Amino acid sequence: MPEAPKSQMPARRKARKRALDVLFEADLRDMPVPDVLASYIKRLEQPRPEHLGYAIGLIEGVAEHLDRIDELIASYAEGWTLDRMPVVDRNLARIAVYELLYVDEIDDAVAITEAVELARQMSTDDSPRFLNGVLGRIAEYATR
Template sequence: MAEGPKKERLARRKARKRALDVLFEADLRDLPPGQVLLTYLDRIARPHPEHLEYSKTLIDGVAKNLDRIDELIASYAEGWTIDRMPTVDRNLARIAVYELLYEADVDDPVAITEAVELAKEMSTDDSPRFLNGLLDRIAAFATR
């Protein structure tokens, strides 16, 4: 793999992780993601890393489209309600669904794989399989 694409992929993964941090905190504290983002930006070192722009895109995109994203997650999460999902899983799903629906430069398999990989690092043993199935079903719907 060429250095450029690998570097870009790693930057996007960091961006997703940062977006997850902000969305997770906003979800737990029942605050608007934009408000949490502002305090988050104040806490991290300057100059801010370049990948932070994509984090902001994800956070703003999820916040702006939250009702539609949550509607899809609720519709395709077999046997689960959004409120019953672990907070990490719920927000990983939100990021991935945002990318599936609104980020044309992110291939569906990449959005799904990234969510699954972050779930392996940060959530329960069952989370990667759950998210993979959920996101596969949503991706199939989105490409119809």
Template sequence: MRARTKARKRALDILFESEARGDAPLDVLAHRRETADAPPVSDYAVMLVEGVVANQERIDQLLAEHAEGWTVARMPAVDRTLLRIGVFELLWVDEIDDAVAISEAVELARMLSTDDSPRFLNGVLGRIADIGEHLRAAR
């Protein structure tokens, strides 16, 4: 597994855990970084967690607008978290190509979520990527 793929998986783990436990994501992140027996948390994973947290309101708004037939709260937790990471990468991480952000999210969904999840994530992220230039200009 490539370094950024591992970082995305680690960010997913942290954000998923924080939501499942009702803990603040930055607290879970800090705990993971301080725990000696936990796998290391790369700088890229830290940036993803911090970026999703800082922009979650806008990210969830975009997900609600572009996930046809789904509310954010009704999405499976893994899919919701992967979508948040994917949207953050699409709109706030300039060094990642849109196609890479989408394919990485889809691949993680293929490994960790339902059979329908890869197609769902691809559709939602693709719609957001299509208007990404406009969205980036508006922030």
């Protein structure tokens, strides 16, 4: 039986995970994202993964639009400030909001689902529901 073709989803999920790693480290250590990204890339073994380009695009895009992204998250995260959010959640939200606003080839539902799935794997029990709500409200705003 022939193998099913590999879909883009696993590669993009890996890219999102890599983007999260870099953004998390930059956020936690209060370092500039480009510096953390350069260090991260240097540490990668050859050959580099195919999905690295998408990960770098996410990281650079979040860094470039960080003020706008954080403004939206803060506005739509009812009762939460960015500083009070777990670092993982804050950076998953940043990646998803970047995809919602600036990556046309990713459907809104996919950007939200991916953030929720990563939160389910890597954050608190409340994180998936929290991110789903915040990102859903931002997606509604973005499609107006």
